[in-house]
Amino acid sequence: MVNYRLFYLLSVLAGPLLGSTVRAQNPFITNQFTADPSARVFNGRVYVYPSHDILATPGRGRVGWFAMEDYHVFSSANLTDWTDHGVLVTQNKVPWVKPDSYSMWAPDCGYRNGKYYFYFPSTPRDTTINKGFTVGVAVGDKPTGPFVPQPLPIKGVRGIDPNVFIDKDGQAYLYWSQGNIYGAKLKENMLELASEPQTLGELPTKGLKEGPYLFERNGTYYLTYPHVANKTERLEYATSTSPLGPFTVQGVLMDESPTGCWTNHHSILEFENQWYLFYHHNDLSPSFDKNRSIRLDSLFFEPTGAIRKVVPTLRGVGLTDARQKIQLDRYSRLSSHGASIAFLDTLNKFQGWKTVFASPQAWVQYNGVAFGKQALRTVTLRTQAAAGATVQLRLDGATGPLLAQVTVPKGSQWQEVKAPLTAFKPGTHTLVVSSQTNSPVAIDWVKFE
Structure with missing residues (x-):
């Protein structure tokens, strides 16, 4: 039985502070629940616009289901150090949104002519507009806002998971899902459809499809989407020579979650000549997959243009400065006997994890530690x-x-133990930590000075 009141209180107490910095691997945001990450590069910096899961309690959403009341934005210059810029849009400050709907689902953001356009779905307060979900826009002068919501949602859009794409010729498109996946051209003002919605009908007909994300590479348009082909969502993709198709289904870019998280939702981004997949999992809430956390791994293409399947990692991407706290529990490799990962505090999982060594020679390997020159x-x-x-x-x-x-x-208590180094080697290295005794030892983090 989940103690919802206690869990919610702890999540509030551990909640984010405006401008706070999170240093993490996967998941890369660990001070709140996040899902459905839309990643964008603006002015040489990566901005991620996720939805914000909270735990529903009586009177605050539907208990046991997804609950989201606002949006944050996070940014990074190196994909390792992430800054939380605070709340962008909240449900009770959008004129057309039902103020207690808790349905601020997957968003996206685009830039045009000096303005940033933040697209988000929700349930309208006026059911004569739409009895289900629709999509609205908030406009800002900076990628972090402030964003001012438009008074009405986009006419002609019924559904969730908006994705905006601006082609090289300047034409903007909007994609969304509602049973099928739809696409349409946007007007120059980015606030209205310029064409009738078109069903992208070449995709699988059986199983839920949602969360479209379209990008272009070398003249090929990749439409990527979560699809329930079996029990839970996996990430698939189709390609075309046109933003609105017709598309040809190509395959799977990420398999179903091995631990049974029912949803996945993603975006794909090129940053400094490397492609990345942003997605989510329920790392910080393993027993309740409606509270999710966003992740990041490298993505590669075959010479043919096919997407090489991404295997999720805990280590994630980027280098970790040896002078920062190295979270060994986000390991690259772990010995098969005697080493395990556990939560530091099962009542407040935002505290993170520890690495437990239960036998001699149990070890953990953490790749990509930057020791520098000094x-x-x-x-x-x-x-x-x-x-x-x-x-x-x-x-x-x-x-x-x-x-x-x-x-x-x-x-029996946690303690910080300092020891001298017997050697130093400059540069970037793999760090291996191992136990040398029979008695159990747990490590929260390691830091060099």
Whole structure:
């Protein structure tokens, strides 16, 4: 039984602060629930516009179902350090939205002629407009807002999951889903349809399809979308030589969640000559998949233009500065015996995870640590070992150079233990941390100075 009141209170207490910085791997936002990430590059910086899951409680949405009342935007210059810019749009401040609908689902954002256009679906307060979902627009001068919602939703759009695409010739398109996936041209003002909605009918006819995201690469238009082909959503794609098709289904770009998260929703972005897939999973709420968290992994194309299937990782992308707290639980590899990952606090999962070493030679490997050029002299571990323990840190594999051997004192409480480095090697390396004793030891993070 989920204690909804306690869970909601804890989520509020651990909630985000305006302008707060989150350093994380996957999921890369860990101070609130996020889903349906739409990633965009504006002025050389990546902005992610997700939906914002909250836990529904009596009087606040439908208990046991999705609940979303507002939108945040996050940005990063390096895909590692993320800034929360706060709330962009909230349900009770949009003229046409039912103020207690809790249905601010997957959004998107586009830029044109000096303005930013934020597209979002919700339930209208006036059911003569639409009895289901429709899509509105809020306009801002900056990618972080403030955004001013238009008084009415877009006429002719019925559905959810808006996606905006501006072609190289300047023509803008809007895509959305409602049973099928639809597309239409947008007028120059980005606020009205310039053509009748068109059903993109070449896609699979069986199983739910939603969350369209279209992008262009080398003259090919890729329409990507979640699809329930079996039990839960996987990410698929189709291609065309035109933004509105006809499309040819090509295959799967990410398989169903191995842990059973029912939804997935994504965007695909090129940034500094590398392509990335933004998607979501229920990492911070493993027993309730209506509270999700956004993730990020690299995406690659075959020479033919086919998308190589993306395998989800905990490590994610980007380099981790050795001087920052390295979260070993977002590992690249984990020994099959004696090492495991667990929540630090099962009542407040926003606290994150710990790595538990239960036997000698249990190890964890974390790739992509940037040690820099200037020599580092010490390492600090936030650790816990009731009977005491010995931990080794090495570079570039289990037999690589020994960085430090750390003696962890006995104690049931978490403690920060500092030890000198026995060696230093500049540059970017793989970090391997292993236990050398029979007694269990847990590590929250590692940091070098």
